[in-house]
Amino acid sequence: MTVTTSEAAKTAGDWRGADLGTRTVSYTERDAILYALAVGAKATELDLVFEDQLRVLPTFALTLAQWAPDALGSAGAFDTSTALHGSQELKVLAPLPRSGDVTLKASVGEVWDKGAAAVFEVKVECEYFVATWSLFAPGAGGFGGERGPSRPAEPTGEPSLTGVLTTAENQTAMYRLLGDKHHIHIDPEAAARINQPRPIMHGLCTLAASTLELARVAGVHPADLVSLEGRFAAAIHPGEAPSIVAWGTPDDLAFQVVKDDQVAISGARVSFSTH
Secondary structure (H helix, E strand, O other): OOOEOOOOOOOHHHHOOOEEEEEEEEEOHHHHHHHHHHOOOOOOOHHHHOHHHOOOOHHHHHHHOOHHHHHHHHOOOOOOOOOEEEEEEEEEOOOOOOOEEEEEEEEEEEEEEOOOEEEEEEEEEOOOEEEEEEEEEEOOOOOOOOOOOOOOOOOOOOOOEEEEOOOOOOHHHHHHHHOOOOHHHOOHHHHHHOOOOOOOOOHHHHHHHHHHHHHHHHOOOHHHEEEEEEEEOOOOOOOOOOEEEEEEEOOEEEEEEEEOOEEEEEEEEEEEOOO
16 A cells, blocks of 8 residues: 555554655755765865866765655654664666756655664655665564564675775764754754764765775776665764775675774675776
8 A cells, every 4th residue: 555645654564655755856066066075075086076077976866865764754754853864775877967957756665663663765766866765763663564684794804995984073064064954963962962972974974975985995986886885883973084994896895984993884885887
């Protein structure tokens, strides 16, 4: 059964297949450049920051589609004050234009029952990409649904690539201007309410910044991203410099972001087109 957001859903499972609507979003070259700078592009990386040579980072798509998971929360599917962004997937279908209008269709995919929590998958599709948010909602489980897939095994052995994710003190202050204005990323009092000593990095900013650094150390172009996925396991704070460790080749890299021996992004995988 398809459930629309205007209907009252009795359990989390009733939201499976719900239509979250269609929205056309507009952006300019300035937005795409601001995004690149916010995820760590350097002033010397001209085709990321100079409009005359601009290639739009594929992960910019995730800021264009942020309205969809927010819409599900606003519709009452889960408690927005306790829900967490568990993981993210992005599949690139075609390069994003330098500017323009993009029509996005959003829906709820699977809803997994983890017992004490539910995991909602929000899928956003358009001609350029398919993006899937996994949202972990405490207290919404126990509706008799399937548990869903278990976490993939983490890679072992000697990594083939390593790097350092150098974050800036003002990185979250910049990234939030692209649309994700949750207070935990800017307000120390809001961060304290989730037991953090200071505001935390946006998960999607950290994930995108990681792919930018991986592209550098792998010798590929970050705009040649084909697919990306990762699970948010621990917070990173602006100004920190966690390690990136990766296994494989640029067309299929498994990676982790590690801070003080704690994995902050786990189960991550990225693929770049190597032409």
